[in-house]
Amino acid sequence: MTGMADRPTIGELLVLRIVTHHELQAVIAGFMANPQPGWWEITDGVSVDIMAAINAHPHVRAWISQSEATLATHELAIRTVILLARPA
Numbered sequence: 001m002t003g004m005a006d007r008p009t010i011g012e013l014l015v016l017r018i019v020t021h022h023e024l025q026a027v028i029a030g031f032m033a034n035p036q037p038g039w040w041e042i043t044d045g046v047s048v049d050i051m052a053a054i055n056a057h058p059h060v061r062a063w064i065s066q067s068e069a070t071l072a073t074h075e076l077a078i079r080t081v082i083l084l085a086r087p088a
Contacts, residue, residue, distance in 0.1 A: 009074055011083035028078050032071075034036060039088060046087045053081040 015017040023043045027050075031040060037051040054060055060077045063069065 007086045009083065010042065010046070010052075010085050010087060011039065013046060013087070014083065019046055022052060024079070024082065028082065032075060042082075042087070048082055048085045050082060050085075050088050053085040054076060054078070057081055 008016070010019060010024070014021070014024060014044050019042050027040050027048075031050050035051070037049070039047040039049050041047045054064070054077070060081055064074055064077050066073075
């Protein structure tokens with residue numbers, strides 16, 4: 001039986017070059033332009049529910065919701081939760 005810990009994170013897939021920096025940046029930009037719930041495909045066979053990843057990290061939710069949070073802050077927070085997420 002394969003558990004969640006057996007699946008690599010998006011960050012690990014990036015290191016393995018299964019996901020590219022360009023693909024990661026494209027999904028971040030797409031999400032930031034239209035932050036919708038659901039699965040976002042990063043590359044063939046690799047998707048992540050970004051909204052669920054954000055909601056799983058209370059500190060990130062708090063960080064993003066601050067009135068003084070900049071666009072760069074949002075992008076960094078979204079990038080972080082995606083890299084920590086385990087894909088579908």
